[in-house]
Amino acid sequence: MRTPPRSKSDALIRLGRKGPIRARDLAEFGIPRTYLRRLVDAGTLEHIARGIYRLADAEPSEMSTLAEVAKRTPHATICLLSALQLHGMTDELPHAVWVMLDRKARRPSAPHTRLHVVRASGAALTHGVNVRRAEGVPMRVTNPARTVADCFRYRKHIGLDVAIAALREFRRKRKGSMDALLAAATVLRVARIMRPYIEATA
Numbered sequence: 001m002r003t004p005p006r007s008k009s010d011a012l013i014r015l016g017r018k019g020p021i022r023a024r025d026l027a028e029f030g031i032p033r034t035y036l037r038r039l040v041d042a043g044t045l046e047h048i049a050r051g052i053y054r055l056a057d058a059e060p061s062e063m064s065t066l067a068e069v070a071k072r073t074p075h076a077t078i079c080l081l082s083a084l085q086l087h088g089m090t091d092e093l094p095h096a097v098w099v100m101l102d103r104k105a106r107r108p109s110a111p112h113t114r115l116h117v118v119r120a121s122g123a124a125l126t127h128g129v130n131v132r133r134a135e136g137v138p139m140r141v142t143n144p145a146r147t148v149a150d151c152f153r154y155r156k157h158i159g160l161d162v163a164i165a166a167l168r169e170f171r172r173k174r175k176g177s178m179d180a181l182l183a184a185a186t187v188l189r190v191a192r193i194m195r196p197y198i199e200a201t202a
Helices: 006-017 023-029 034-041 064-072 080-086 144-153 160-172 178-187 191-200
Strands: 045-049 052-055 097-102 115-120 129-134 137-142
Touching: 006 023, 006 034, 006 052, 023 034, 034 045, 052 064, 064 097, 064 129, 064 137, 080 097, 080 115, 080 137, 080 144, 080 160, 137 144, 144 160, 144 178, 144 191, 160 191, 178 191
Parallel strands: 097 115
Antiparallel strands: 045 052, 129 137
């Protein structure tokens, strides 16, 4: 098998060490897309989703799936059970990635990943959303206070018991201020629902 020229392939491998590679991003690095196929054929890269690649020998981590989702759907926000896991507020591993999308956004295609999608708009879409990096990939994620408020807002999806447990962990681990929690609850219109549980965990 013919080996790709080293300068371009080495540059592509260096990108892969930072996290998943998105084919459409290669132009800014001066790497032709043909190198993706060459390195896949050589067994150096693997194709994990449409337009997404990673190093074949990359060590999997808890963040790998989230990084792949964020790379494929940068406008999605990691939320609810997946955000609880990221913030260390649950010991359970979600069986799917929970993401929040604009009400008018098209549902993302993720053939290798199970997604749970919730919808929001306006302030409910943007309040309490931060950007962090997962394996070098920028990822939108709800902060702890917003995540707890979301759990109450979407309690029919995840269960009220999960929402109450998230609130307890938020307070026990001091993941944020009460002002931040009440602000998120107000924006999401669940302050009245949450107040008795907040008082009970005081």
